[in-house]
Amino acid sequence: MHAWLCENPVGVDALSWKELPTPSPKAGEVLIEIKAASLNFPDLLIVQNKYQMKPPPCPSCRARNMPAWLLQWARASST
Numbered sequence: 266m267h268a269w270l271c272e273n274p275v276g277v278d279a280l281s282w283k284e285l286p287t288p289s290p291k292a293g294e295v296l297i298e299i300k301a302a303s304l305n306f307p308d309l310l311i312v313q314n315k316y317q318m319k320p321p322p323c324p325s326c327r328a329r330n331m332p333a334w335l336l337q338w339a340r341a342s343s344t
Contacts, residue, residue, distance in 0.1 A: 269304065274314035 266287045271279050290296045310316040 271312045274312050276313050277309065279312055 266285055268283060268285050269280050270283050272281070273279050288296065307316065
Protein backbone atom coordinates (compact mmCIF):
# COMPACT_ATOMS: atom_id res chain seq x y z
CA MET A 266 0.00 0.00 0.00
CA HIS A 267 1.02 3.62 -0.36
CA ALA A 268 0.60 6.40 2.18
CA TRP A 269 1.39 10.06 2.68
CA LEU A 270 3.62 10.31 5.75
CA CYS A 271 4.64 13.33 7.75
CA GLU A 272 7.43 12.22 10.05
CA ASN A 273 8.39 15.76 11.09
CA PRO A 274 5.60 18.40 11.10
CA VAL A 275 7.50 21.33 9.58
CA GLY A 276 5.25 21.99 6.58
CA VAL A 277 4.04 20.55 3.32
CA ASP A 278 7.59 19.71 2.24
CA ALA A 279 7.71 17.18 5.07
CA LEU A 280 5.06 15.02 3.36
CA SER A 281 6.44 12.00 1.57
CA TRP A 282 4.65 9.35 -0.53
CA LYS A 283 5.89 5.98 0.66
CA GLU A 284 5.17 2.34 0.08
CA LEU A 285 4.33 0.48 3.28
CA PRO A 286 3.46 -3.15 4.03
CA THR A 287 -0.27 -3.81 3.70
CA PRO A 288 -1.62 -4.39 7.20
CA SER A 289 -3.27 -7.68 8.12
CA PRO A 290 -6.47 -7.43 10.14
CA LYS A 291 -6.46 -8.97 13.59
CA ALA A 292 -9.40 -10.72 15.23
CA GLY A 293 -12.41 -8.40 15.29
CA GLU A 294 -10.95 -6.10 12.60
CA VAL A 295 -11.49 -5.75 8.87
CA LEU A 296 -9.21 -4.39 6.15
CA ILE A 297 -10.93 -1.76 3.99
CA GLU A 298 -9.56 -0.79 0.60
CA ILE A 299 -9.67 2.95 0.08
CA LYS A 300 -9.67 3.95 -3.58
CA ALA A 301 -9.44 7.70 -3.04
CA ALA A 302 -8.75 10.11 -0.20
CA SER A 303 -8.22 13.83 0.03
CA LEU A 304 -5.90 16.16 1.88
CA ASN A 305 -7.77 19.15 3.27
CA PHE A 306 -7.14 22.35 5.22
CA PRO A 307 -6.91 20.56 8.63
CA ASP A 308 -4.22 18.32 7.10
CA LEU A 309 -2.24 21.42 6.11
CA LEU A 310 -2.42 22.62 9.73
CA ILE A 311 -1.32 19.20 11.00
CA VAL A 312 1.82 19.10 8.83
CA GLN A 313 2.65 22.64 9.98
CA ASN A 314 2.17 21.59 13.63
CA LYS A 315 -0.57 24.26 13.97
CA TYR A 316 -3.60 22.02 14.57
CA GLN A 317 -5.54 23.13 17.67
CA MET A 318 -5.58 19.66 19.29
CA LYS A 319 -3.75 16.36 19.07
CA PRO A 320 -3.97 15.47 15.38
CA PRO A 321 -5.18 12.17 13.96
CA PRO A 322 -2.44 9.59 13.34
CA CYS A 323 -2.21 10.34 9.63
CA PRO A 324 -3.24 13.03 7.18
CA SER A 325 -6.65 12.40 5.59
CA CYS A 326 -7.93 10.02 8.28
CA ARG A 327 -11.53 10.85 7.45
CA ALA A 328 -11.89 7.28 6.16
CA ARG A 329 -11.90 6.07 9.76
CA ASN A 330 -15.40 7.51 10.23
CA MET A 331 -17.14 4.61 8.54
CA PRO A 332 -20.89 4.32 8.23
CA ALA A 333 -22.58 2.46 11.08
CA TRP A 334 -23.86 -0.30 8.77
CA LEU A 335 -20.30 -1.13 7.72
CA LEU A 336 -19.09 -1.36 11.31
CA GLN A 337 -22.05 -3.56 12.21
CA TRP A 338 -21.32 -5.82 9.23
CA ALA A 339 -17.65 -6.02 10.21
CA ARG A 340 -18.51 -7.01 13.77
CA ALA A 341 -21.02 -9.61 12.61
CA SER A 342 -18.57 -11.04 10.06
CA SER A 343 -15.78 -11.41 12.57
CA THR A 344 -17.76 -13.65 14.95
